[in-house]
Amino acid sequence: MIYNFYLYNRQGVCLYQKDLKRGSKQQRSDTDKLLYGLLYSLKKFAEKISPNDKKRFRSYKTATYKLHCFETPTGLKFVMCTDLSVGNIDRDLEHIFAHIYVPHVVRNPLAELHVPMTPTTTMQPLPSSSSSSGKEEEASDAVTATQLQEQQVQAAAAASGFDAALSAFLSSLKYY
Amino acid sequence: MESRTHPLDRALPRVPRDISLSTYALLFSEVVRYTTNRVNSVPELEQKLAVIGRRVGVRLVEVMAMRDRTSRRRIKIHDVLAFLQTNLWRTLFGKPADLLEQVTSDVCSYMLSDHDMLVNKFISISKEYGDLNCAAFVGGIVEAAVDGMGFPAEVAAHTVEGKGTTLLIKFDHTKIPQEAL
Amino acid sequence: MARREVKRVNGELFTMTYGALVAQLLEDYESDDEVNKQLDKMGYNIGVRMVDDFIANTNTERCGSFKETCTTLAKEGFRMFLGVTATISNWTADDKECTLTIDDNPLVAFVELPDEHRELNYCNMYCGAIRGALELLQYRTRVTMTKDVLKGDKDTQLTITLLEVLDDVPPPED
Numbered sequence: 432m433i434y435n436f437y438l439y440n441r442q443g444v445c446l447y448q449k450d451l452k453r454g455s456k457q458q459r460s461d462t463d464k465l466l467y468g469l470l471y472s473l474k475k476f477a478e479k480i481s482p483n484d485k486k487r488f489r490s491y492k493t494a495t496y497k498l499h500c501f502e503t504p505t506g507l508k509f510v511m512c513t514d515l516s517v518g519n520i521d522r523d524l525e526h527i528f529a530h531i532y533v534p535h536v537v538r539n540p541l542a543e544l545h546v547p548m549t550p551t552t553t554m555q556p557l558p559s560s561s562s563s564s565g566k567e568e569e570a571s572d573a574v575t576a577t578q579l580q581e582q583q584v585q586a587a588a589a590a591s592g593f594d595a596a597l598s599a600f601l602s603s604l605k606y607y
Numbered sequence: 608m609e610s611r612t613h614p615l616d617r618a619l620p621r622v623p624r625d626i627s628l629s630t631y632a633l634l635f636s637e638v639v640r641y642t643t644n645r646v647n648s649v650p651e652l653e654q655k656l657a658v659i660g661r662r663v664g665v666r667l668v669e670v671m672a673m674r675d676r677t678s679r680r681r682i683k684i685h686d687v688l689a690f691l692q693t694n695l696w697r698t699l700f701g702k703p704a705d706l707l708e709q710v711t712s713d714v715c716s717y718m719l720s721d722h723d724m725l726v727n728k729f730i731s732i733s734k735e736y737g738d739l740n741c742a743a744f745v746g747g748i749v750e751a752a753v754d755g756m757g758f759p760a761e762v763a764a765h766t767v768e769g770k771g772t773t774l775l776i777k778f779d780h781t782k783i784p785q786e787a788l
Numbered sequence: 789m790a791r792r793e794v795k796r797v798n799g800e801l802f803t804m805t806y807g808a809l810v811a812q813l814l815e816d817y818e819s820d821d822e823v824n825k826q827l828d829k830m831g832y833n834i835g836v837r838m839v840d841d842f843i844a845n846t847n848t849e850r851c852g853s854f855k856e857t858c859t860t861l862a863k864e865g866f867r868m869f870l871g872v873t874a875t876i877s878n879w880t881a882d883d884k885e886c887t888l889t890i891d892d893n894p895l896v897a898f899v900e901l902p903d904e905h906r907e908l909n910y911c912n913m914y915c916g917a918i919r920g921a922l923e924l925l926q927y928r929t930r931v932t933m934t935k936d937v938l939k940g941d942k943d944t945q946l947t948i949t950l951l952e953v954l955d956d957v958p959p960p961e962d
Contacts, residue, residue: 441924441926442957443956443957443958443959443960464959464960467959468959471956471958471959474956503843504843504848504850504925505839505843506926506956507840528840528844529844530844532840532844533840533841533844534729537837537844538629538633538636538837538841539636539729539730540632540633540635540636540637540639540640540729540730544836544837624871624894625796625797625799626796626797626798626799626802626870626871626894627796627797627868627869627870627871628795628796628797629841629845629869630797630802630838630869630870631797631801631805633834633837633838633841634805634806634809634834635805637809637830637833638805638809640833641826641830645816658812659805659808659809659812660808662804662807662808662811662812663801663804663805666804666807666898667800667801667804670800670898698800698801699798699801700797700798725797
């Protein structure tokens, strides 16, 4: 059974999330931020204690769920929470990256890469330009309020294509 | 610099090898994005894309004419249309256009359709952009092509639900002699 | 991931579309320098997307070093997207700078640089694209054109300089 799906970029922006828990208790509204914090810490920790070169953090298990994480070399993190019976699903997360994210978002010129794809009522701030010297969003000049709105409209359009394809894929999985 | 051969003396470069679809799609999407930031309306965007398309069309048709030594100058409108549907489409997209038909009421208007327009392959238009069709760029190529053959026309790109893109080609009947129709 | 079948597009259409874009930029901007900047910016936008596309289509793991990354980018990346191979050479002693040479540059077919645009770096989009791709792979770089066939050189060359290795952005403090 799949509980949630999250997608983060390297700056920690939650680009997409999907809650499939069907009738469970309400989650905190900032779960996505907390989750990113956890993943960041786990990744750093795993790198530090790794006995060899293979340092990638893949999953963790608790008494009630298992969290799986697939990270691309570009820092995109595809995260899925499932029940405990599910094994290694790296291949499925890779599939979501290569066959759903890339065609619907990367290849779509009207889709912005660093804006959350799920339309939300609270406007999500774009990564600020002063946060790190490795700023990716040089592409847009100073972001005005109208530009932000426009980007979110475009993001919503891209979201529907990505959303539909993702839903179809998830429901085709054995452990859905 | 004097030792450089003059470009007109050089042989035409051999046909550049094919490029991956991803690369072209990414380049084209930047063209669209750049143009979008400089206009204020959808018709203006389509117009500017057509201008860029015309630049491509003018040059492409010359190169095609130079390479195709067998055919003669086309003086009938049907030959021009056949050229668009087969030769031009094959050069641009590797296959002929899907459908060519005359608009019933008008002997100077034709519709050229492609069910899977290459330039639109990865573009999904949101509601904000209304009936934008980025194939206005291809419309520009076609405009330049027919103009170069002596048959000036206006070309507009329309999206047809479930059937891809149709280019509406309206020839300027004042500039076409009766015997060419 | 298996290598997928990559669909192809006529090379002339590509070259001419790029040319038409540069011509449009020359009309829209006053100076060659402005156009160079625009080409770099647009290249950057393309580069950040290209790298994900590349990773999705090939079975590439994270490259261990800047040197390895540049070599893969030149050999595999250029081959996949442009059908040409670029070569990397002239590494500095600290492995932070190198030269990338493109032998058979597809962008410059049919192109001649007129006298009034001597400062135009026609292929500047390559610089932006490489910079964008490397940045997503956590390397902040400066990429500049150093040799240009349109200016009389034998081939196209760029210099890639590593400025900083970037790390994941930590989550904001609560």
